[in-house]
Amino acid sequence: MDKIFNYIDGQLVPSKSNKWIENVEPATGQTYSLIPDSDHEDVELAFSSAEEAFKEWSQKPVQERSDIMLKISSLIEENKAFLAEAESRDNGKPVGLAKTIDIPRAASNMKFFATGILHYASESHQLNDVAINYTLRKPIGVVGCISPWNLPLYLFTWKIAPALAAGNTVVAKPSEITPMTAFLFSEICIEAGLPKGVLNIVHGYGPKVGAPITEHKGIKAISFTGGTKTGEQIAKVAAPMFKKLSLELGGKNPNIIFDDCNFDKAVSTSVLSSFANQGQICLCGSRIFVQEKIYEKFKAEFVKKVQNLTIGDPKNKDTKIGALVSKDHIEKVQSYIELAKQEGGTILTGGKIVSIEGRCKKGYFLEPTVIEGLSYDCRTNQEEIFGPVVTLNTFQTEDEVLMYANSTPYGLSSTVWTENITKANRMSKALDAGIVWVNCWLVRDLRTPFGGVKNSGVGREGGFNAFNFFTEQTNVCISY
Numbered sequence: 413m414d415k416i417f418n419y420i421d422g423q424l425v426p427s428k429s430n431k432w433i434e435n436v437e438p439a440t441g442q443t444y445s446l447i448p449d450s451d452h453e454d455v456e457l458a459f460s461s462a463e464e465a466f467k468e469w470s471q472k473p474v475q476e477r478s479d480i481m482l483k484i485s486s487l488i489e490e491n492k493a494f495l496a497e498a499e500s501r502d503n504g505k506p507v508g509l510a511k512t513i514d515i516p517r518a519a520s521n522m523k524f525f526a527t528g529i530l531h532y533a534s535e536s537h538q539l540n541d542v543a544i545n546y547t548l549r550k551p552i553g554v555v556g557c558i559s560p561w562n563l564p565l566y567l568f569t570w571k572i573a574p575a576l577a578a579g580n581t582v583v584a585k586p587s588e589i590t591p592m593t594a595f596l597f598s599e600i601c602i603e604a605g606l607p608k609g610v611l612n613i614v615h616g617y618g619p620k621v622g623a624p625i626t627e628h629k630g631i632k633a634i635s636f637t638g639g640t641k642t643g644e645q646i647a648k649v650a651a652p653m654f655k656k657l658s659l660e661l662g663g664k665n666p667n668i669i670f671d672d673c674n675f676d677k678a679v680s681t682s683v684l685s686s687f688a689n690q691g692q693i694c695l696c697g698s699r700i701f702v703q704e705k706i707y708e709k710f711k712a713e714f715v716k717k718v719q720n721l722t723i724g725d726p727k728n729k730d731t732k733i734g735a736l737v738s739k740d741h742i743e744k745v746q747s748y749i750e751l752a753k754q755e756g757g758t759i760l761t762g763g764k765i766v767s768i769e770g771r772c773k774k775g776y777f778l779e780p781t782v783i784e785g786l787s788y789d790c791r792t793n794q795e796e797i798f799g800p801v802v803t804l805n806t807f808q809t810e811d812e813v814l815m816y817a818n819s820t821p822y823g824l825s826s827t828v829w830t831e832n833i834t835k836a837n838r839m840s841k842a843l844d845a846g847i848v849w850v851n852c853w854l855v856r857d858l859r860t861p862f863g864g865v866k867n868s869g870v871g872r873e874g875g876f877n878a879f880n881f882f883t884e885q886t887n888v889c890i891s892y
């Protein structure tokens with residue numbers, strides 16, 4: 413049985429307790445590796461090493477930090493196929509998705525922030541002939557990065573890269589459900605010559621490892637992506653400690669389709685925005701609102717395409733729908749399908765567990781599911797399901813669909829399909845969302861602000877927003 417290790421002080425080590433957690437392959441339901449069952453003692457070791465490493469790393473010339481990060485990026489690219497297979501095995505996602513999205517984006521994250529830091533400047537303000545002000549931007553110190561299981565290496569590096577580039581050192585915690593690529597990433601960091609203690613990765617359960625990171629007096633900022641409930645817990649702990657917080661939480665994103673849309677593109681993209689990664693992306697458009705005139709036509713076309721999605725072994729290159737990430741999660745998603753029926757929904761397609769012969773017999777497979785006939789304000793349409801389940805609702809006017817779209821406690825992203833640019837701009841301004849895609853989905857420019865409003869989070873990642881988060885400012889005012 414493969415064991416993976418913590419990465420602390422430049423070494424790959426078991427937890428101090430030498431206890432292990434079973435890591436299950438979603439496609440087979442079988443344990444295939446063991447991860448360290450770490451706790452606060454391992455977090456303390458990681459922190460001490462990070463604190464020591466900060467002295468040198470924060471003073472290192474930016475170009476040198478950048479060069480090491482670029483080396484890490486190129487090693488990710490060199491190992492793309494192996495990392496993609498590992499990601500697919502650990503998460504259950506199709507290997508094709510890991511190869512085209514997850515791993516390339518992890519390499520891009522490292523490269524983007526390694527180069528971005530070379531162009532990151534601050535400001536000065538001249539007060540007439542009285543004084544000149546300049547703003548210093550300094551690394552914070554030891555920061556905490558906690559990431560989820562849906563896009564494991566993609567989101568893990570999305571947090572770590574700007575933190576390191578800005579001169580901080582990191583205590584990071586990947587999800588215990590998908591730890592593998594974070595472990596492989598630590599081996600890449602060692603090979604790239606990242607100095608010991610600059611990055612420390614502690615594996616284990618949220619309450620035993622994530623919470624000690626959040627509670628640690630020496631860890632001055634927390635960057636977290638995960639569930640809104642957990643985000644709430646983290647905020648409760650961190651707020652009275654006055655830590656900087658970046659929280660990327662859940663979503664219940666509206667996909668709004670007007671009758672003047674590019675119909676074919678709206679349908680095909682909606683299949684992706686509904687079911688990519690088995691619907692386990694916080695940006696998925698899980699509530700589809702279609703203007704009345706084209707509702708029946710859209711429904712027929714959309715359902716037909718969904719029924720043609722290949723559900724299968726994530727190892728197969730033709731698989732479009734792989735396994736859901738865990739037994740607990742597929743049961744949670746199934747419970748929402750049952751709830752939808754109780755709330756009066758009609759299952760147009762899907763809703764059933766899929767049994768796949770061979771090695772995947774005991775895997776966690778669920779048909780992509782489309783449900784119509786629910787009210788906009790029922791639980792199924794208000795709560796994040798985070799699986800291959802979408803609802804279809806119709807609307808007549810802009811005001812009506814805007815009310816539906818903004819009715820949930822979330823506000824992460826939205827998609828708007830219309831060929832009328834004035835309407836698109838009007839909708840984008842009125843939607844409660846951190847991101848609005850018009851006539852597209854998941855088109856990502858890493859320079860742009862990334863994050864949500866309401867219960868979808870606090871703060872923005874991406875571009876210089878990330879550097880602003882991972883630095884502290886001092887304004888220096890010098891009289892003439």
Ligand code: TXE
Nearest residue numbers: 559560561586587618622623638639642660661662694798
């Ligand atoms: O997230 P968790 P999970 C949503 C989605 C999903 C739900 C739970 O609805 O069903 O969140 O998913 C660590 N202090 N999203 O279980 O529990 C935990 O170990 C500190 C949306 O992944 O929030 C893991 O490393 N850390 C999201 C990380 O937090 C704690 C993507 C996320 O775990 C902790 C994934 C604690 N008390 C899920 N408890 C998105 N926005 O993309 C847990 N953790």
